[in-house]
Amino acid sequence: MAISENVLLKKLSGHLGKQIVFKQYGEKTVVSAYPNMSRRKLSVKQKEVNAMMEDANYQAKRIMANEELRQAAQVRLDVTSNKLYTALIKEYFKIARAGGEVPSGGQ
Incomplete structure (x- = not known):
C-alpha cells in the first residue's frame, strides 16, 4: 500500500482493471492491491x-x-x-x- 500526495491522484478513487484500488483518506490518496474476495464466507x-x-x-x-x-x-x-x-x-x-x-x- 502506497500513500500519495501527487496532484494527479488528488481526488481519484475507485479501481483500475481489478488490479489496483485508489482510496481517499483525508487529504491523502492510498493506492493498494485489489482485494481477493474469493475465500470470503458469508454468515x-x-x-x-x-x-x-x-x-x-x-x-x-x-x-x-x-x-x-x-x-x-x-x-x-x-x-x-x-x-x-x-x-x-x-x-x-x-x-x-x-x-x-x-x-x-x-x-
Missing part, C-alpha cells in the same frame, strides 16, 4: 439479508417502472420523487422484518 444472516435486499430491489424497481404504482407509493410514503426508491427499500425491510405481508404495489 447465514448475511445471506438472508442479501436475499432480502435482492427482493426489495426487485420490488422497488418494479414500482418505479409503473407510473400509477410510483405515484401511489409516493403519496403513501410522503416523500419526494428523488427519495422514493430509498423509501421503498426501507419500507420493504421494515415490513419483512416485522413478519408482515410485503407490499406488492399500490396498497
